[in-house]
Amino acid sequence: MKFYLIIKTFLSRHLTPTRIFVSSFAAFIMLGALSLWLPFSASHKGLRFIDALFTATSSVCVTGLAVLDIGKDLSLIGQIITMILFQVGGLGIITFSIVLFALMGKGISFKGSEICQTTFLHTPRRDFYLIIKKVLLYTFVIEAIGTIFLFWRFAQDFPPLTAFYRAIYHAISAFNNSGYSLFTDNLMAYQGDIIINITVMALIVLGGIGFIVQYEVLAKLRGLEKRLSLHTKIVLVTTVSLIFIGAVCFFFLEINNSLKGVNFKTSLLASFFQSITARTAGFNTVDIGILTNSTILVMIILMFIGASPGSTGGGIKTTSFTLLLLLIFNRIRGNENVNIANRTMPQETIEKTISIVFASAFCICLITSVLLLFSGGDATPMASRHRFVEYLFETVSAFGTVGLSMGVTPQLNDIQKFAIIFMMFAGRVGPLTLAFALYSSRKKGITYAEEAVMVG
Missing domain, CATH: 1.10.287 (Helix Hairpins)
Known part of the structure; x- marks a missing residue:
């Protein structure tokens, strides 16, 4: 006892x-x-x-x-x-x-x-248990609807039982922003299929905006909420903006490359699909390994930003990205505070945002360095120059819990696999959360006399 x-x-x-x-x-x-x-x-x-x-x-x-x-x-x-x-x-x-x-x-x-x-939740609520139950309810309902649409399409290519199994697997994978597929080429065979593309994109977006956003939007539509919270507004505006910007960039950067010879409808579907899936989902309808360097850069940025807080996705999150832009904008205008929609962001939130962004960038640099140092082989620097982009892409993909790859994942050695495993874990729980969990205690440090240094 x-x-x-x-x-x-x-x-x-x-x-x-x-x-x-x-x-x-x-x-x-x-x-x-x-x-x-x-x-x-x-x-x-x-x-x-x-x-x-x-x-x-x-x-x-x-x-x-x-x-x-x-x-x-x-x-x-x-x-x-x-x-x-x-x-x-x-x-x-x-x-x-x-x-x-x-x-x-x-x-x-x-x-x-x-x-x-x-x-x-972005702020504590008394009805949080009700929200948790709604989270599970929304999840299973959305996944069930996605399964029905995918089954309708897969039934044209496979026996009913096989079609149903593939439909439910891909619906759950899409909503949870996993990206695992039972097809060897992922969803490349369905690049121009409207049903598959729209269903998977909808599941990814709904899983990536965050459960509290789903709850508030539905409550607003049913008249149970008078207004949307600032958090929900930021998530919705940022998500829609990133989807359209990413799609436009992909379309024009790949029009003479991976989309060459493809009709307009399929090109449009592929552009929006890759813009959405790059932010933590991992499905692909084009070969990532043949994309232009400019497109790869855009996708790395999207993967780094990731999904929204309280969702199934990773990355620094859409809210952190928006607050960082607002911080820069307000500083340029000479404002000490970060203001948006007649609201001022708490200083603690801004400091946490900066910490998340820089901790994430540091982790990515560290793991990319490990992948490069243990890449092995005796190729010349010029012959192996492509590895830097491939390993950087792989690391950011792991951090953002995306799952897209330029084809190097199966070629990783054991040390590199352990490095990516750590990056995936840190990306899911958050680098700061992981650091706080490993550190014994969080104490307020001693404050000494201030002294300035030159920066910038």
Whole structure:
């Protein structure tokens, strides 16, 4: 009994909400890796543990990078395991746990409540449990509708049972912004298919705007909310702007390259599809490896920005990107505060935004350096110059939990795979969250006399 109290006291002191959040993802990844490592998860010979760990991490972190062919190398059981992993990983392990405990008639702990509040809500609300239930309801309803549309199209190419399975797999993958596909060429065979493109794009956008945004928009349409929050307005405006800007850039940069000889309708679909999927989804209807350098740069920027807070996606988030632009704009105009829509952003929020952007950029530089240092081979610098762009693209894709690749993922060695695994994990939980979880405590430092230095 005394030993039990000691353990309970130790855990209550050291298991902060941040550590519980990070640990839940790490534990679920390890469980998924062990499951995929078992012989029945592979279609032929068993997977190496590093490949099982990579696939599990990519699934739970809803990234979509793959070192193997999901449709060929995994058995039906292995594919279902990945589907469960990115479904639970997309919504969050704690979310499912809280709803499960509530259904069992058990109360919600304060730490569990705090984790869910910070994950899905921009400001604390008393009805957060209702919102959590709505999150699950919206998820399953949206995925069900997506499955119906995809089944309608896949039924033209496959037997009914196969079509239904492929439809539900791709619907869940799209809504959770995973990007895993059962097709070897992803969705390239459906580049000009309106039903497939529109359905997948809609699922990606709905999964990427954040659950609180879905809740507020539906509540506003039903007359339950008088106004949308500033958070929701920023997310919607930024999301729509990035989609259109990305599509226009892709169309004009690829019109004489990957889209050459393609009709206008298909070119338009491909442009919007790649603009949307570049911000954390990972599906592709064009060969990423043949895109122009200018297009690659645009896609790297979109991947770095990512989805919105409280969603299934990664990246620095649309709100952080917008606040950073507003900070620069207000500083140029000589304003000390960041103002938008007759509201002033808290200084703490601005400082957190800057920290997130620079911590993310530092992680990307670090992991890209690791990939380059351990690339191996004896090619000359000029012959291997392309690796820098490929590895940078791969790293940003892992950070933004996107899953797009220029074709280097299956060629990574074990050290490089571990580096990408870390990047996918850090991108899903957030680099600052991971740092806070590893650090023993967050204390306010001593304040000394100020002294200026020259900057800029």
